[in-house]
Amino acid sequence: GDSVTQMEGPVTLSEEAFLTINCTYTATGYPSLFWYVQYPGEGLQLLLKATKADDKGSNKGFEATYRKETTSFHLEKGSVQVSDSAVYFCALSDSDDYKLSFGAGTTVTVRA
């Protein structure tokens, strides 16, 4: 079945540091890939998405590229801020499926 594996956290960074969160996936079809962010006490917000191989999703300084050859969708940001502290979830939706399958989440804390 479909599955998503994320880099384990927690991750603690200083402001302006570079952030990478690794995500790999297993899918039977041609999935769409997503990154969601969850701030404390809130629901999930869609951060970015990519629907086919080599697509790059980007939003708010975050980027992720859909790599079919390595089945990966790593999230990156060049310079993090304290406001980026949150839990980040990688997710996929397979081509013959209606649901989202999520990774376990990576907690990121950015210190001033």
Added chain:
Amino acid sequence: DAGVTQSPTHLIKTRGQQVTLRCSPKSGHDTVSWYQQALGQGPQFIFQYYEEEERQRGNFPDRFSGHQFPNYSSELNVNALLLGDSALYLCASSPRGAYNEQFFGPGTRLTVL
């Protein structure tokens, strides 16, 4: 434009009781999905409703049931509550024809004592 709304925000129940959670989708969205998020874990898919019918179901027992109304709003019902049902329950809505673009509500925190 209001986003996805859920009620109540928090709920405390005891084992064996029944609970109903409610969700209103974003304007223009016709598909509603429900997820369970246990503490420290990623959301797990419960089911999805479209055109007032359950279109897909995840690996959850029959104690979990749902309904979608003609105005696209939805309810999640859980019977015979167990301690393990304590979780954040998230509702997500999708626009017509884009079922995998899911916009989430703030969730209902259910605590079972």
